[in-house]
Amino acid sequence: MIIQQETVDITTSTGVMRTYVHRPQAEGKFPTIIFYSEIFQQTAPIARSAAIMAGHGFVVLVPEVFHELNPIGTVLGYDDAGKDKGNADKFAKPLPDHDSDTQAMIDFIDNAPYTTGDVGTMGVCIGGHLAFRAALNPAIKSACCLYATDLHSNTLPTSDTDQTLARAGDVKGELMMIWGRQDPHVPDQGRADINQALRSAGCTFTWHEVNGQHAFMRDEGERFDPELALSCYQMAVGLFRRTLG
Template sequence: MQIQSHEVDLSTPTGVMRCYVYRPKELDAAAPKQYAPIILYSEIFQQTGPIRRSAQIMAGHGFVVVVPEVFHELNPIGTVLGYDNAGRDKGNADKVAKTLEAHDSDAQAILDHLQTLPYCTGRVGAMGFCLGGGLAYRAAMNPAIRATSCFYATDIHSGMVPSNTGNDSLTRTPEIKGELQMVWGKQDPHIPPEGRALVYSTLVKAGVNFTWHEFNGVHAFMRDEGERYDAELQLLGYQMAIGLFRRALY
């Protein structure tokens, strides 16, 4: 399936947010609302090459994919951080500077925009990697999100991203009503076994409909740049996510 892309700037309570939209070219004007949308959350580096390719892969399988600039209020539009020490330090500083509540309002702005697109169905999914995995988990608390796929989601277990007391993602887990898919690397130092165990027990206690997948992989094994990349696990990861969204959103 061939795809096309465009950019859209959305108004949020914390400023203008640039989003990158990828969707199938094949649109039937006589059959509106053809494709289910997915919000795809990036790592702390925003829309890098690997994130863009992830969005293109998902769009090529029949979804409208929206990639927001997760730190839009802290950087000029179009900012992409490097996969190096400077980029990591800046991204981690931005993560601490932005509250979860600001991410919540970002998600709502995207959801509102999706309702205006004639080729989108009303069944929305969320997906993300690293920081984006945690943001996808957070987005799943919005009742409009029907299915969510989180890859090595950071900060859920530790609550590092600032929030008002009692509004952290772990505490609000019972609000997740759609289906959840959690994917982890066993050798990931950012989410140790005890952190994964805490997330798992919280999901069970909350009665969330979820699946849990742990692989022999390090952090960022889905990223097709650098020494952490695992092509076999990446392929399996996309198959799992596509399977979830096709089943839950169509």
């Protein structure tokens, strides 16, 4: 499916959020995936991931996840300076501000002429966490969370009772949790704690552990695993076709 790209600036309660839209060129309405990036925002690998999903018949929105903390259009580099800035942004933005960002995108989707109104979420790294976080919103029908960081540690800024994993029982849609077993950011015990929390909360979820390192989906750098990435895209497409139509 041939796709097109455009940008929209969505007003949120914490400022204007540049959002990149990847969608089919074909006429008609399509279900939507909100795709949450790594700490680096929409880099070239993230744009390519969004394009892959859009090419399977979805409208894909990629928001600038730290729009309040950077000039519009900021893309951080995959280097030490970019990593330091992105990690600082991650711990500077309270989780409730991500919630209001998600609601602003849902409002945009509800009024866009090319969407069906059915919404899922997907993300990698911190974006995997934000995809899970977005699923606390009852409008989200499903979420594909790839090597989601900071879920097990409860370290992102908010109250103890508002930590994402503590609120797993609020998720009404289906979760797909994908992990790399060689990922040092989410070790064995951390994954076990998340799995148990989802079971205790009664979540509907599937659980996939693969032999991959952190960021194995990113098609730049030595950790990229093309075969695993292709498999995960196929699983994500299957999830969203089943849950979003």
